Amino acid sequence: xxxxxxxxxxxxxxxxxxxxxxxxxxxxxxxxxxxxxxxxxxxxxxxxxxxxxxxxxxxxxxxxxxxxxxxxxxxxxxxxxxxxxxxxxxxxxxxxxxxxxxxxxxxxxxxxxxxxxxxxxxxxxxxxxxxxxxxxxxxxxxxxxxxxxxxxxxxxxxxxxxxx
Amino acid sequence: xxxxxxxxxxxxxxxxxxxxxxxxxxxxxxxxxxxxxxxxxxxxxxxxxxxxxxxxxxxxxxxxxxxxxxxxxxxxxxxxxxxxxxxxxxxxxxxxxxxxxxxxxxxxxxxxxxxxxxxxxxxxxxxxxxxxxxxxxxxxxxxxxxxxxxxxxxxxxxxxxxxxxxxxxxxxxxxxxxxxxxxxxxxxxxxxxxxxxxxxxxxxxxxxxxxxxxxxxxxxxxxxxxxxxxxxxxxxxxxxxxxxxxxxxxxxxxxxxxxxxxxxxxxxxxxxxxxxxxxxxxxxxxxxxxxxxxxxxxxxxxxxxxxxxxxxxxxxxxxxxxxxxxxxxxxxxxxxxxxxxxxxxxxxxxxxxxxxxxxxxxxxxxxxxxxxxxxxxxxxxxxxxxxxxxxxxxxxxxxxxxxxxxxxxxxxxxxxxxxxxxxxxxxxxxxxxxxxxxxxxxxxxxxxxxxxxxxxxxxxxxxxxxxxxxxxxxxxxxxxxxxxxxxxxxxxxxxxxxxxxxxxxxxxxxxxxxxxxxxxxxxxxxxxxxxxxxxxxxxxxxxxxxxxxxxxxxxxxxxxx
Numbered sequence: 001x002x003x004x005x006x007x008x009x010x011x012x013x014x015x016x017x018x019x020x021x022x023x024x025x026x027x028x029x030x031x032x033x034x035x036x037x038x039x040x041x042x043x044x045x046x047x048x049x050x051x052x053x054x055x056x057x058x059x060x061x062x063x064x065x066x067x068x069x070x071x072x073x074x075x076x077x078x079x080x081x082x083x084x085x086x087x088x089x090x091x092x093x094x095x096x097x098x099x100x101x102x103x104x105x106x107x108x109x110x111x112x113x114x115x116x117x118x119x120x121x122x123x124x125x126x127x128x129x130x131x132x133x134x135x136x137x138x139x140x141x142x143x144x145x146x147x148x149x150x151x152x153x154x155x156x157x158x159x160x161x162x163x164x
Numbered sequence: 165x166x167x168x169x170x171x172x173x174x175x176x177x178x179x180x181x182x183x184x185x186x187x188x189x190x191x192x193x194x195x196x197x198x199x200x201x202x203x204x205x206x207x208x209x210x211x212x213x214x215x216x217x218x219x220x221x222x223x224x225x226x227x228x229x230x231x232x233x234x235x236x237x238x239x240x241x242x243x244x245x246x247x248x249x250x251x252x253x254x255x256x257x258x259x260x261x262x263x264x265x266x267x268x269x270x271x272x273x274x275x276x277x278x279x280x281x282x283x284x285x286x287x288x289x290x291x292x293x294x295x296x297x298x299x300x301x302x303x304x305x306x307x308x309x310x311x312x313x314x315x316x317x318x319x320x321x322x323x324x325x326x327x328x329x330x331x332x333x334x335x336x337x338x339x340x341x342x343x344x345x346x347x348x349x350x351x352x353x354x355x356x357x358x359x360x361x362x363x364x365x366x367x368x369x370x371x372x373x374x375x376x377x378x379x380x381x382x383x384x385x386x387x388x389x390x391x392x393x394x395x396x397x398x399x400x401x402x403x404x405x406x407x408x409x410x411x412x413x414x415x416x417x418x419x420x421x422x423x424x425x426x427x428x429x430x431x432x433x434x435x436x437x438x439x440x441x442x443x444x445x446x447x448x449x450x451x452x453x454x455x456x457x458x459x460x461x462x463x464x465x466x467x468x469x470x471x472x473x474x475x476x477x478x479x480x481x482x483x484x485x486x487x488x489x490x491x492x493x494x495x496x497x498x499x500x501x502x503x504x505x506x507x508x509x510x511x512x513x514x515x516x517x518x519x520x521x522x523x524x525x526x527x528x529x530x531x532x533x534x535x536x537x538x539x540x541x542x543x544x545x546x547x548x549x550x551x552x553x554x555x556x557x558x559x560x561x562x563x564x565x566x567x568x569x570x571x572x573x574x575x576x577x578x579x580x581x582x583x584x585x586x587x588x589x590x591x592x593x594x595x596x597x598x599x600x601x602x603x604x605x606x607x608x609x610x611x612x613x614x615x616x617x618x619x620x621x622x623x624x625x626x627x628x629x630x631x632x633x634x635x636x637x638x639x640x641x642x643x644x645x646x647x648x649x650x651x652x653x654x655x656x657x658x659x660x661x662x663x664x665x666x667x668x669x670x671x672x673x674x675x676x677x678x679x680x681x682x683x684x685x686x687x688x689x690x691x692x693x694x695x696x697x698x699x700x701x702x703x704x705x706x707x708x709x710x711x712x713x714x715x716x717x718x719x720x721x722x723x724x725x
Contacts, residue, residue, distance in 0.1 A: 012349065020290055027291070057480060064473045070295050070315065070350045162472075163349075 004033070004080035005059045006150050009048040010040060010163075012071040018048060021072070024065050025052060034087075034147025045073065049149045051080065060160060067162040074163035078152045082159065085150035089128045091119040095138035107131050116141075174302030175204035175333040177341075178266070181309035182210060184341065187237050189595055190266075191215055191224035195241020196281060197268025200333035213595065213624055216616040218245050220588035222252020223614070225263050227592030229256070230575045231550055231602075233384070235317050236592065239266040243281030246327075247288070251582060253323045254292040258579025259407060260380060262321040264312050265293075271331040272300065285327045294322040299332055306341045314345070319352025320471040321384060354470060356487025356495060364466050364485050365499035371440035371464075373512045374400045377423065377452075380407030380578065381445020381469060381489060383571045388412045390493040391444060397500065399513035400442070401520075403431040405452045407578040408445070410568035413547075420520055421567075424452040425714045426560035429526065430519035432712065432720040435459075437515070443467045445489055448478040449579065458719030468492050525565070528711035528725040533704045534558070534633050536681055538565040541603060541631065544688060549601040550575060550593045554586040554610030557639030560710040562605040584613030590628040591621055601692050604630045609638040609658060618671035621697040629691045629698045632664055637706045646707075647724065648715055657706075668699035677701040 011017045018037065025032055034051040054062065063077040089109075093100060097117060104111040109121035109131065121131055125148055132143065152159060172180065178201055182190075189211040194202045205212060215221035218240040225236030236256075240249040246267045256263040269275065270282045286296045295315050297308040305328075312324040368374060376395055382388065388411050395402050395412075401420045402412055412419060421428035423435050435441065440463060446452070447469070453459040456479060465482035467475065468489055475484035485492055527535045538561050541551070547569040553559040553576040568574035575593055577585040586604040594602040604611075611632050621628055633639075642656040668675025674696055678684045684702055691698035712723040 016286065016290070016296075019287070023291060057476070061473070061477060064475070068471075068473050070347065073349045 002053055002055050005052055005054050006078050006080050006083050006085065006148070007050045007052070007063065007066065008076040008078075008150075008152070009050065009066055009072055010074040011046055011048055012073070013039070013044050013046040014071065017069075017071045020069050021048060021050070021066055024062065025050070030054065036147050036149045038149070051148055063160050063162055072163070075161075076152065077160040079158050080150075082154075082156060083150040083152055085124070085148040086122055087125045087128050087148045088146040089119070089121045089131065089143065091132070091135055091143045092141040093117045093119060093135065093138045094141060100138060103131070103134050170339060171336060172302070172339050173200065173204065173334055173336045174299070174305055174328070175200040177302055177305045177339045178309065178328065178333070179204045179208045179210070181306045181341065182237065183208060185235070185309065185313045187235075189213060189228065190237045190239055191221040191228070191592065192239030192266075193218055193221060193241070193245065195245045195268060197242035197270060197330050198239060198266075198328075200330065201239070201266070201268065201328065213591070213626070214620060215588070216619050217614065218248035219251045219584065220614045220617045220620070222249050222263065222265065223255065223582075223585050223588035224592035224595070226252060226256045226261050227552060227575055227589030228596045229262050229592075230589070231572055231593035232596035233572065234596070235262045235264055235313055237264050237266065241268040241281065242270055242285065243283045245281075246283055246285040250288060250292070253289065253325070255577050255580045255582040255585060256323040257292040259577065260321050260384065261323065262316040263323040264316050265289075265323060265325045267325065267327050269298070269327045269329040272329045273331075275329065286325070289325045292323070293325045296325040296327065298327040298329070300329070302332055302335045302337045303339050305332070306339060307345055310342060310345050311347055315347065315350060320381075354472070354487045356485055356492040358495060360485045361492060361495045362499050364468075364483065365496055365503060367440060367464055367466055367483065368398070368442065369500060369503055372510070373438045374398065374440040374442060375434050375438040376400050376402045376442045376444065377405065377435070377446055378402060378408040378411040378444050379405040379446030382408055382411035383445070385445060385470070385489040386571060387444065387489050387493055388571060390490065390497065392416065394493065394497055394500075399510060399516070401434055401516045403427070403435060405446050405449070405578070406563050406576060409563065409574040410571045411445075413569045414567035415569060418516075420516070421524075422563050423720060425454060426563055426710055426712065427714075427720065428523060428564060429712050429723060429725065430523040432714070432723055433519055434516060436719065436721045438463050440464045440466065443469070443482075444493070445469060447474050450478070453478065453720075454714050455717060455719040458721065529709055531705070532708050533681070533702070534561045534708055535565045537631065537633065537684055537702055538562055538605060540681065540685055541605065541688065542566050544685070544692060545601060545603065548573065549603070550590075550597060552576065552586040552590040552593060552602065552604045554604065554606040555581045555583045556607050556610060557635075557643065557708070557710050558605050558607035558610065558633045560640070561633065564710070566605070583610040587611060587628070587630055588614050588617045590630070591617060591626050594626050594628050602628045604628060606630050606632045607639055608632050608634040608636065608664070612662070615667065618668060618673050618697065618699075622672040627695050627697045629688070629700065631688070631700045632702060633704050634664065634701050635704045635706045635708060636660055639706075639708070640710070642706060643709050643713070647709070647713070664699055664701040668697070673697035673699055675699040675701065677703065
């Protein structure tokens with residue numbers, strides 16, 4: 001069954017690695033819904049978090065194909081339901097600061113007033129969508145979303161692990 | 165651990181590192197971006213074979229690798245050199261052949277600026293190599309070379325690229341040569357799971373109608389004797405994929421030949437009657453299994469392979485045993501011996517024998533010449549002589565009628581199906597096994613794609629024999645147009661040109677057009693004896709079909725004969 005999957009990919013921190021990984025998804029015509037990259041605790045390593053929509057078989061095959069890349073040290077794949085997944089939204093806005101402040105408080109977001117108005121929010125992607133809808137009454141100059149990053153809540157049967 | 169450090173240019177370090185890997189020969193063509201490398205090569209004992217097109221250089225290195233089991237090395241300059249070489253490297257990748265490709269690159273400061281003969285070589289090679297290196301300083305070269313050879317030759321083998329910017333070749337530095345290296349993230353050795361092997365042993369013992377299917381992995385890991393031991397315990401018939409030809413001697417009483425789109429009638433039939441397929445070093449490609457639903461219906465699939473990504477890739481409901489093949493099969497056989505006090509005789513073997521007796525070497529169709537030619541080649545060549553093939557009808561005839569008796573004696577482009585592969589691959593194979601006769605079983609369409617390798621063969625004194633099954637058409641295309649597209653021929657006729665014997669003679673090779681089977685035998689024997697490059701043009705009818713033929717989308721049961 002198709003569902004949202006999160007791949008946690010630990011890689012060598014060097015040029016070209018992200019290209020090789022995304023190319024595997026591209027070759028089979030999968031749209032990557034989100035990708036985030038950050039350093040890990042280990043020196044010279046990064047973690048890439050990729051979200052795609054795939055069934056069990058596809059997820060298993062992708063995980064093994066990605067692990068086969070020599071610059072990939074570990075691949076963990078989990079259904080998004082089994083993860084704590086969050087996204088960061090930054091929105092540059094124009095409009096009534098008080099009205100914005102109210103919305104920010106409703107969502108637990110932060111309004112940064114520093115010459116320009118910037119709203120900063122961290123939450124579930126669905127809530128980010130809702131918030132953006134609510135912001136449409138103001139003038140949105142620019143929004144940036146990171147895509148999700150996540151951690152696996154607990155190791156269960158539905159978690160695939162390759163490498164190390 | 166460091167062996168020694170010396171003050172060298174990057175190009176000198178490269179040559180020294182290649183010597184350290186015991187490279188005997190490099191196939192290539194020089195260009196602006198590899199001039200420093202070639203200059204350093206002049207002071208080395210490594211032999212260089214000058215190709216006339218980079219694609220052929222890669223096929224030569226590939227043919228050398230497949231014939232010898234050693235890593236083949238090829239080189240091309242940047243830009244068009246690298247793009248020409250790419251087809252040959254992709255060919256090696258699809259057939260898991262250990263090849264190291266060295267490409268020149270423009271100087272670092274020009275990379276990404278559309279400089280003369282600049283292309284993103286690493287970018288375009290990445291999907292078709294196991295790994296791509298681009299050293300950015302001379303001191304990185306020894307590690308990259310050592311790693312390239314290690315990666316290329318271990319685990320599931322395959323090509324590796326080293327892209328060398330020109331300024332990295334020319335800069336000088338105190339360069340250290342590591343004796344041993346570690347590559348984080350690369351663990352090619354996989355120990356088979358003993359529980360999985362035990363389960364596999366049970367499945368084999370329980371099976372009533374098992375068939376063994378050997379593939380390219382069985383050739384490369386040289387598990388033929390183990391396969392035969394397993395087969396003889398239960399009288400299991402041994403089929404092969406196209407790539408698996410030669411893993412076991414095809415004249416063995418249990419051998420039934422290849423399965424697939426152009427498999428033998430009895431092998432395809434036995435596979436579809438079986439209750440267990442024991443795949444050994446195979447990947448169950450579409451041309452082997454044809455309709456996968458029918459292929460897996462009513463039977464279990466056991467799959468031994470070294471590559472974890474092959475497990476359940478093409479057949480979802482298989483039982484994979486991932487690990488080193490030799491080790492997996494050794495454990496398997498000892499497990500079976502533990503479980504089985506005696507071996508029972510089986511009605512299945514009777515069926516196998518009945519089919520094999522009737523269909524082995526059987527030629528379908530009337531007045532067909534090509535299978536007879538191929539069988540004559542087999543009769544005349546020794547068991548250690550080598551056959552390469554082009555791609556298309558000639559390849560399928562060779563697949564069906566040339567019985568490979570030893571591993572590494574049947575060399576073909578199975579995965580990528582690259583026309584033009586056979587002739588340069590034959591040259592590479594000849595370099596590896598100079599005392600053996602090497603014959604390219606060619607079609608006229610494929611042969612023309614790399615026929616300028618005749619120049620290499622003659623000029624470098626690397627004699628090979630090309631037998632051209634010359635039907636003046638792109639044979640397989642014409643066959644499909646005849647059978648699948650209702651005789652609507654388009655763009656498949658090649659006309660009566662060129663005059664192949666004259667073409668051969670223009671290059672300084674021998675060339676002859678033979679008239680009938682007896683004439684062929686006479687000239688083929690002479691060609692084998694002569695030890696000069698020989699082109700034998702065999703006119704055949706453009707109407708000849710390769711049978712059996714399983715059209716796309718059909719099951720192996722639905723053979724056209």
